[in-house]
Amino acid sequence: MADTTPIAESKPRTPSSNTALGAAKGVRSESPLVDVMAGEIRREIRVHEHGFVALVDAMPRLVPEGQTADSAIVQAARVSYGQGTKKVNEDRGLIRYLLRHRHTTPFEMIEFKFHIAMPIFVARQWIRHRTANVNEYSARYSILPDRFYVPTADSVRKQSASNRQGGEETFSPDDANEVRTAEDFLALLKDVEALYPRYLELTERGVSRELARTALPVNMYTEWYWKCDLHNLLRFLSLRMDSHAQQEIRDFAQAMHDLIEPIVPITMEAWRDYDTGAMPLTRLEIEAIRDIGSGGKGELAGDNKRENREWQDKRTRLGL
Numbered sequence: 001m002a003d004t005t006p007i008a009e010s011k012p013r014t015p016s017s018n019t020a021l022g023a024a025k026g027v028r029s030e031s032p033l034v035d036v037m038a039g040e041i042r043r044e045i046r047v048h049e050h051g052f053v054a055l056v057d058a059m060p061r062l063v064p065e066g067q068t069a070d071s072a073i074v075q076a077a078r079v080s081y082g083q084g085t086k087k088v089n090e091d092r093g094l095i096r097y098l099l100r101h102r103h104t105t106p107f108e109m110i111e112f113k114f115h116i117a118m119p120i121f122v123a124r125q126w127i128r129h130r131t132a133n134v135n136e137y138s139a140r141y142s143i144l145p146d147r148f149y150v151p152t153a154d155s156v157r158k159q160s161a162s163n164r165q166g167g168e169e170t171f172s173p174d175d176a177n178e179v180r181t182a183e184d185f186l187a188l189l190k191d192v193e194a195l196y197p198r199y200l201e202l203t204e205r206g207v208s209r210e211l212a213r214t215a216l217p218v219n220m221y222t223e224w225y226w227k228c229d230l231h232n233l234l235r236f237l238s239l240r241m242d243s244h245a246q247q248e249i250r251d252f253a254q255a256m257h258d259l260i261e262p263i264v265p266i267t268m269e270a271w272r273d274y275d276t277g278a279m280p281l282t283r284l285e286i287e288a289i290r291d292i293g294s295g296g297k298g299e300l301a302g303d304n305k306r307e308n309r310e311w312q313d314k315r316t317r318l319g320l
């Protein structure tokens with residue numbers, strides 16, 4: 001049976017008719033608020049010839065004068081204890097404690113939004129970091145501009161002998177054979193670049209952009225907006241500024257680091273002290289150190305070659 005209630009009799013529900021809600025109340029900051037990006041809508045660092053990392057927004061954007069965006073971490077952390085923000089030096093101690101003990105959620109209260117242009121091969125590594133929000137340039141919708149990543153002649157790297165994933169040393173300028181190999185590689189990149197006018201021409205003749213792009217190389221540039229909270233951004237930086245990461249993505253990670261450093265200086269100092277500048281020790285390594293302490297050679301139990309190499313590196317760092 002149809003509902004016969006006349007429309008005029010049904011009362012619209014508005015927030016003011018809901019007795020569970022009080023009126024909105026604002027709380028003003030005791031100190032004037034300042035913009036952590038100093039009024040800029042974009043702060044950019046160029047990376048290589050065609051790339052860039054631009055910081056386009058941050059949360060919190062406004063903080064009480066005399067504080068940094070680090071204060072958002074403290075604000076969230078102190079909710080656990082029902083206390084507000086204290087003095088800056090106490091805040092610093094709390095941030096360092098939280099980072100040291102991996103209390104991570106307060107660091108998720110800070111967010112950064114970047115606009116980045118990077119080669120597609122860098123983007124492929126970057127996109128593996130799943131906790132960011134990403135919106136990428138569409139090469140189905142638009143023509144890819146003719147920007148290609150080409151290393152400089154003196155920065156073409158040789159395949160590493162010890163690490164199958166890496167390229168380490170550059171070709172020697174004093175060895176004619178090596179110079180020729182580096183030049184041949186750069187010539188190959190030029191050949192690949194020369195395919196671009198054919199891509200353009202075929203799209204003009206009606207080939208769909210989504211298919212035409214499949215003929216383009218991975219050293220072409222793409223762009224995206226990338227938003228991430230500070231906890232996950234620190235993880236990204238730890239992995240991608242590390243010496244095991246490919247040099248090109250390290251250059252981008254370094255630019256991101258340099259952009260956020262002045263906005264969250266207390267966190268970044270703690271991150272250097274407890275993460276990138278720190279060193280985890282395995283149980284076997286601790287036993288080896290104890291062995292050195294009691295006059296032994298400090299050799300690692302077991303015969304795993306890679307683990308032994310890592311232990312030798314740590315020994316060198318520790319001066320043991």
Ligand SMILES: Cc1cc2nc3c(=O)[nH]c(=O)nc-3n(C[C@H](O)[C@H](O)[C@H](O)COP(=O)(O)OP(=O)(O)OC[C@H]3O[C@@H](n4cnc5c(N)ncnc54)[C@H](O)[C@@H]3O)c2cc1C
Pocket residue numbers: 128129130131132232235239240244245246
């Ligand atoms: C030097 C180097 C070499 C690499 N080599 C290779 C390679 O050869 N092949 C390859 O495939 N990859 C490779 N990677 C990529 C690597 O395996 C990771 O995919 C990448 O570093 C992202 O790390 P992540 O998953 O911790 O980051 P994020 O995706 O940002 O995730 C951060 C954290 O969130 C949590 N998380 C995120 N998503 C999930 C989920 N769905 N379920 C549960 N927890 C989740 C996890 O704790 C994770 O550690 C390499 C990375 C580096 C740095």
